[in-house]
Amino acid sequence: MGTRLRDELQDRPKGFLCLGQRPIIEESIETLRNAGIAEIVIVTGHCAEYYAQLQERDSSIRRVHNREFAVSGSMYSLYCARDAVHRDFLLLESDLIYEPRALDTLLAYPDPDAILLSGQTGAGDEVYVAAPGGFLRGMSKNPDTLESTVTGELVGISKISLELYSLMLDIATQAFERSLLYDYETDCLVAAGQQVPIACPVVPDLVWSEIDDPDHLERARATVYPEIRRRVSAARRDPDLT
Numbered sequence: 140m141g142t143r144l145r146d147e148l149q150d151r152p153k154g155f156l157c158l159g160q161r162p163i164i165e166e167s168i169e170t171l172r173n174a175g176i177a178e179i180v181i182v183t184g185h186c187a188e189y190y191a192q193l194q195e196r197d198s199s200i201r202r203v204h205n206r207e208f209a210v211s212g213s214m215y216s217l218y219c220a221r222d223a224v225h226r227d228f229l230l231l232e233s234d235l236i237y238e239p240r241a242l243d244t245l246l247a248y249p250d251p252d253a254i255l256l257s258g259q260t261g262a263g264d265e266v267y268v269a270a271p272g273g274f275l276r277g278m279s280k281n282p283d284t285l286e287s288t289v290t291g292e293l294v295g296i297s298k299i300s301l302e303l304y305s306l307m308l309d310i311a312t313q314a315f316e317r318s319l320l321y322d323y324e325t326d327c328l329v330a331a332g333q334q335v336p337i338a339c340p341v342v343p344d345l346v347w348s349e350i351d352d353p354d355h356l357e358r359a360r361a362t363v364y365p366e367i368r369r370r371v372s373a374a375r376r377d378p379d380l381t
Contacts, residue, residue, distance in 0.1 A: 150186060151186055151189060152164075152183075152184075152185055152186045152189055152190070152233065153233060153234040153350060154167075154189075154190075154233035154234060155189055156234070156350060156356070158236065158359060158360055158364040159364065159368070163233075163234070163235075163236055163350070164181075164193070164233050165193070166236070167231065167233070167235065167236075167237075168197070168200070170237070170239050170242065171229070171231075171242065173239065174239065174242040174243065174246060175246070176229065176242075177199070178199070178201070179199065179200050179201070180200075180201045180202075180203060180220055180223045180224065180228075181193075181194075181200060181201070181202050181203070181233070182202075182203045182204070182205055182216040182217070182219055182220050183202055183203070183204050183205065183208075184204070184205045184208025184209075184216065185208060185209075187202075187204055190202055201223055203219050203220045203222075203223050204219070205219045207319055210319055210320070211319035211320060211321075212319065212320045212321045212322045212323075212326070213322050213323045213324070214307070214311045214314070214321040214322055214323040214326060214327045215311070215315065215319045215321065216323075217230070217307070217311075217323045218308060218311050218312075218315075221304075221308060224301075224304065225301075226301060227251065227298070227299065227300045227301055228298075228299055228304075229242065229245060229246075229296065229297070229298055229299075230296070230297045230298075230299050230323075231295065231296050232295040232296075232349060234349055234350045234351065235294075235295050235296070235347065235348070235349055235350075236347060236348050236350070236359055236363060236364055236367060237294065237296065237345070237346070237347035237348075237367070238345065238346050238347065238367045238370050238371065239371065239374070240342065240345070241255055241294060241296050241342070241345060241347060242296070244340055244342055245296060245297070245298040245340070246298070248298065248338065248340050250298075250336070250338035251298070251300040251302070251303070252297075252298060252299060252300050252303045252335070252336070252337045252338060253297065253298045253337070253338040253339070253340055254268070254275060254293065254297045254298075254324075254328065254337060254338070254339050255294040255295075255296045255297065255339075255340060255342065255345075256268050256270070256290060256291030256292060256293065256294060256339050256340065256341040256342070257291055257292050257294050257341070257342055257343070257344075257345040257347060258291060258292070258341070258342075258343035258344060258345070259292065260292055260347075260348075262348060262349075262355060262358060263352075263354055263355070264280065264349075264351060264352070264355070265280065265292045265293075266278055266279070266280055266292065266293035266324070266325065267279055267280070267281075267282040267285065267289045267291075267292060267293070268289065268290050268291055268292065268293050268339055269285040269286065269287035269288065269289060269290055270287075270290040270291070270338075270339035271287045271288075271290075273290075273338055273339060273340075274332070274336045274337060274338055274339060275328065275329065275332035275337040275338075275339050276329075276332065277329060278293060278324060278325045278328075278329055279325065290339055290341060291339065291341040291343075293324060294345065294347055295324075295349055297324075297328070302335075303331060303335060303337070306331050306334065306335060307323065307327045307328070307331050310327055310330050310331060311323075311327055314326070314327070346363060346366050346367050346370060347363070347367075348363040348364075
């Protein structure tokens with residue numbers, strides 16, 4: 140619902156923030172298309188009508204609505220998509236801005252399940268990931284609570300196999316008996332990582348930002364988004380640039 144950005148959003152979903160000429164959700168969809176992703180499922184909640192209008196402009200998008208969005212966590216939204224997901228998939232947040240190689244890294248990564256990590260951003264409100272040996276063991280906003288040293292920061296883009304998704308659904312179904320406030324990353328993926336290997340590739344210099352609060356938004360506008368556009372333009376001029 141983006142309560143920390145209420146003044147900026149004016150009752151829009153966070154995906155409809157504009158840093159350039161278009162909402163960031165539309166830019167993310169274009170980046171996905173350019174990476175070869177043909178099918179896109181969006182789980183809606185607050186102000187779902189904005190996504191209905193988006194689907195009218197792009198009929199290839201499929202929408203699934205989380206009717207319990209106000210009282211549930213991100214894993215319940217992912218649970219709502221279970222009838223719409225029939226193959227391995229990339230999972231992204233709608234309030235992310237990122238350079239295309241974030242997707243390229245995961246799509247090329249050999250492991251079927253992978254959570255993308257970056258180097259230190261200093262953005263505030265970071266989620267730190269411990270991945271000894273390259274595989275998920277823990278996540279926390281407080282690195283002191285992790286049993287292993289910090290491997291990187293959680294970006295919010297993951298590659299999920301159907302096998303892992305099935306396990307996550309099983310774990311979540313049990314958790315929902317207690318509460319719908321269950322997160323797919325810090326709760327469900329961490330629990331699943333105790334049973335199956337979930338790789339955590341790190342791109343130390345990845346340029347990206349989530350936009351959760353006014354400080355994130357200011358940083359995104361001032362430095363992150365311009366640098367993403369600069370890198371995209373440079374890559375178009377010289378495809379061999381990394």
